[in-house]
Amino acid sequence: xxxxxxxxxxxxxxxxxxxxxxxxxxxxxxxxxxxxxxxxxxxxxxxxxxxxxxxxxxxxxxxxxxxxxxxxxxxxxxxxxxxxxxxxxxxxxxxxxxxxxxxxxxxxxxxxxxxxxxxxxxxxxxxxxxxxxxxxxxxxxxxxxxxxxxxxxxxxxxxxxxxxxxxxxxxxxxxxxxxxxxxxxxxxxxxxxxxxxxxxxxxxxxxxxxxxxxxxxxxxxxxxxxxxxxxxxxxxxxxxxxxxxxxxxxxxxxxxxxxxxxxxxxxxxxxxxxxxxxxxxxxxxxxxxxxxxxxxxxxxxxxxxxxxxxxxxxxx
Amino acid sequence: xxxxxxxxxxxxxxxxxxxxxxxxxxxxxxxxxxxxxxxxxxxxxxxxxxxxxxxxxxxxxxxxxxxxxxxxxxxxxxxxxxxxxxxxxxxxxxxxxxxxxxxxxxxxxxxxxxxxxxxxxxxxxxxxxxxxxxxxxxxxxxxxxxxxxxxxxxxxxxxxxxxxxxxxxxxxxxxxxxxxxxxxxxxxxxxxxxxxxxxxxxxxxxxxxxxxxxxxxxxxxxxxxxxxxxxxxxxxxxxxxxxxxxxxxxxxxxxxxxxxxxxxxxxxxxxxxxxxxxxxxxxxxxxxxxxxxxxxxxxxxxxxxxxxxxxxxxxxxxxxxxxxxxxxxxxxxxxxxxxxxxxxxxxxxxxxxxxxxxxxxxxxxxxxxxxxxxxxxxxxxxxxxxxxxxxxxxxxxxxxxxxxxxxxxxxxxxxxxxxxxxxxxxxxxxxxx
Numbered sequence: 001x002x003x004x005x006x007x008x009x010x011x012x013x014x015x016x017x018x019x020x021x022x023x024x025x026x027x028x029x030x031x032x033x034x035x036x037x038x039x040x041x042x043x044x045x046x047x048x049x050x051x052x053x054x055x056x057x058x059x060x061x062x063x064x065x066x067x068x069x070x071x072x073x074x075x076x077x078x079x080x081x082x083x084x085x086x087x088x089x090x091x092x093x094x095x096x097x098x099x100x101x102x103x104x105x106x107x108x109x110x111x112x113x114x115x116x117x118x119x120x121x122x123x124x125x126x127x128x129x130x131x132x133x134x135x136x137x138x139x140x141x142x143x144x145x146x147x148x149x150x151x152x153x154x155x156x157x158x159x160x161x162x163x164x165x166x167x168x169x170x171x172x173x174x175x176x177x178x179x180x181x182x183x184x185x186x187x188x189x190x191x192x193x194x195x196x197x198x199x200x201x202x203x204x205x206x207x208x209x210x211x212x213x214x215x216x217x218x219x220x221x222x223x224x225x226x227x228x229x230x231x232x233x234x235x236x237x238x239x240x241x242x243x244x245x246x247x248x249x250x251x252x253x254x255x256x257x258x259x260x261x262x263x264x265x266x267x268x269x270x271x272x273x274x275x276x277x278x279x280x281x282x283x284x285x286x287x288x289x290x291x292x293x294x295x296x297x298x299x300x301x302x303x304x305x306x307x308x309x310x311x312x313x314x315x316x
Numbered sequence: 317x318x319x320x321x322x323x324x325x326x327x328x329x330x331x332x333x334x335x336x337x338x339x340x341x342x343x344x345x346x347x348x349x350x351x352x353x354x355x356x357x358x359x360x361x362x363x364x365x366x367x368x369x370x371x372x373x374x375x376x377x378x379x380x381x382x383x384x385x386x387x388x389x390x391x392x393x394x395x396x397x398x399x400x401x402x403x404x405x406x407x408x409x410x411x412x413x414x415x416x417x418x419x420x421x422x423x424x425x426x427x428x429x430x431x432x433x434x435x436x437x438x439x440x441x442x443x444x445x446x447x448x449x450x451x452x453x454x455x456x457x458x459x460x461x462x463x464x465x466x467x468x469x470x471x472x473x474x475x476x477x478x479x480x481x482x483x484x485x486x487x488x489x490x491x492x493x494x495x496x497x498x499x500x501x502x503x504x505x506x507x508x509x510x511x512x513x514x515x516x517x518x519x520x521x522x523x524x525x526x527x528x529x530x531x532x533x534x535x536x537x538x539x540x541x542x543x544x545x546x547x548x549x550x551x552x553x554x555x556x557x558x559x560x561x562x563x564x565x566x567x568x569x570x571x572x573x574x575x576x577x578x579x580x581x582x583x584x585x586x587x588x589x590x591x592x593x594x595x596x597x598x599x600x601x602x603x604x605x606x607x608x609x610x611x612x613x614x615x616x617x618x619x620x621x622x623x624x625x626x627x628x629x630x631x632x633x634x635x636x637x638x639x640x641x642x643x644x645x646x647x648x649x650x651x652x653x654x655x656x657x658x659x660x661x662x663x664x665x666x667x668x669x670x671x672x673x674x675x676x677x678x679x680x681x682x683x684x685x686x687x688x689x690x691x692x693x694x695x696x697x698x699x700x701x702x703x704x705x706x707x708x709x710x711x712x713x714x715x716x717x718x719x720x721x722x723x724x725x726x727x728x729x730x731x732x733x734x735x736x737x738x739x740x741x742x743x744x745x746x747x748x749x
Binding site for chain 1: 406407410411413414425426428430431433434436509516517518519521522523525564567568569570571573575584704705706708709712713716717720721722
């Protein structure tokens with residue numbers, strides 16, 4: 001490179017941009033862009049590629065292993081995969097409204113407190129800091145274990161009930177109680193904080209105006225003022241809840257798996273794919289096909305949801 | 317079906333990070349490389365002679381790690397670096413075998429058919445051939461594919477039924493000899509505080525696997541190369557396991573699972589299905605107040621059964637020092653019988669894979685241990701090599717539905733038979749290719 005190149009107006013200087021902005025842009029953005037590409041986009045594309053091959057124990061299948069759409073038809077015809085999608089729909093249909101209602105109720109109650117509001121806010125928020133794995137282990141081993149000295153069984157024992165094997169009973173499906181309570185405990189506090197922030201943004205004048213107009217405190221005010229004013233918060237909360245439900249893995253895996261695998265119930269898609277692709281079978285082709293199907297479902301669901309809520313639309 | 321003697325082999329604690337899994341199956345592509353980067357592969361620089369890395373899963377018994385390091389140090393023709401790997405060992409090796417930085421010699425709960433067919437492990441026939449007949453044939457058989465030997469059995473593990481003599485006596489129950497007697501005994505022994513039988517927290521679907529079928533005189537894969545349990549006797553035997561569950565005779569949701577004798581020792585259950593490895597702990601806690609049984613026979617064609625299995629020592633096909641690795645595997649697992657005996661019996665409690673060693677070991681000549689050795693020889697069944705993970709999952713899911721949901725055993729088994737036969741077709745097609 002000659003001195004002429006670096007002079008103002010030379011090709012290098014042009015590439016660097018005014019005040020070397022281009023250089024600094026890449027210095028700051030580059031590492032993240034590389035990381036994103038290497039750890040997200042390359043695997044994504046590779047996964048798509050693998051999904052067309054019979055890739056047992058290999059990530060570099062040869063042409064002989066090409067099976068076309070075979071993995072997709074196998075996965076869509078696989079009762080276990082379809083039932084895992086059903087599990088997931090059921091779980092989402094329950095956990096999203098349940099968390100929504102619980103965290104909103106907590107927020108309304110904490111918001112009305114005059115004394116020790118910060119204390120209760122912190123207390124309800126604390127579980128958010130706990131890891132899913134740790135909470136699942138506590139739920140499994142201490143609270144909902146199946147023997148007589150488990151917390152739940154001890155309490156029931158005072159009333160003369162028999163011990164229940166919470167995680168092993170499918171009729172009735174007590175395992176859902178364990179799975180849902182652990183997630184409620186973990187995440188309700190976080191969404192409560194979001195709702196609290198939303199509640200504090202509502203102008204007091206609205207309530208005053210309502211009182212002047214004769215609205216009764218309680219349900220009427222909530223129905224016509226508080227709830228509509230929380231719309232933006234509600235949309236964010238529901239979106240986050242659904243995304244979190246899509247990602248359900250930790251508590252399921254830690255509550256129900258054992259050294260011999262995973263029972264055929266309460267098995268969400270990620271757990272099922274985890275065993276298919278990364279289990280001893282190492283059926284990476286089939287697992288990738290499942291992952292692509294799941295990704296498509298999530299994409300469609302997200303788009304529909306965004307349309308439904310009018311996400312990103314300007315508020316009138 | 318070799319049980320992991322570490323007990324906590326793949327316990328609740330080692331769930332993978334959510335993000336890692338969320339990266340989707342595509343992350344697998346990099347997973348192998350990441351495993352390799354994130355860990356010391358055991359190949360440092362320096363030293364004399366070729367360097368070999370050898371992997372073991374984490375055994376729970378104290379002293380085992382020091383022992384295998386001692387064996388490695390005693391080998392003079394190469395520098396052997398031992399890696400002791402806690403966590404989900406099967407998954408770690410599966411990922412590492414996809415890369416160049418995996419182990420040279422490693423123990424494996426297999427090797428699996430797909431690993432052999434995929435050319436991930438090398439042929440060890442020449443190494444084992446001279447002493448082939450001295451190995452326990454039940455555990456050697458699953459290491460053989462197309463007349464070649466792909467892994468050297470290290471030790472034999474088996475599972476068996478422990479029962480508390482005093483509790484059976486108090487209940488007026490004789491040690492059960494048939495599956496019906498087991499169902500009755502478990503019912504009789506169940507009280508408000510103690511359950512009759514512990515088959516694992518999932519009700520037995522995981523650990524029992526093919527054992528009830530063996531006890532009914534059937535097999536997982538028949539001599540004709542098709543599913544070996546397409547028979548009314550299979551549905552009948554599995555229906556009796558459901559009976560145990562429906563009677564509420566089974567202990568469920570215990571803090572430890574079947575592989576750990578804690579539930580049995582603490583008196584939560586009168587009988588427990590567990591591994592031979594638990595025997596020293598049971599003996600220490602209960603003295604003579606216990607006995608062992610094979611899984612009781614069922615029906616007229618039935619025979620008692622115990623599942624046996626062996627971790628095998630295999631050599632990675634991606635090793636850069638295959639000859640040295642093979643020589644080391646032969647030296648340790650074929651030639652050094654003193655080390656093999658020490659490994660099997662000085663720390664945990666396993667039966668040596670070599671018949672000559674098992675016969676002469678004095679720890680195995682008395683009491684329950686002697687019974688166990690007899691069961692292994694007379695009633696031992698190993699899972700065949702052709703019984704792939706997909707088969708196991710389908711069967712285990714069906715068994716779980718039969719036991720817990722009361723699903724019809726016949727219809728459930730029909731579905732499994734179909735799936736197993738299709739899977740057998742797949743692997744056969746692959747072996748021709």
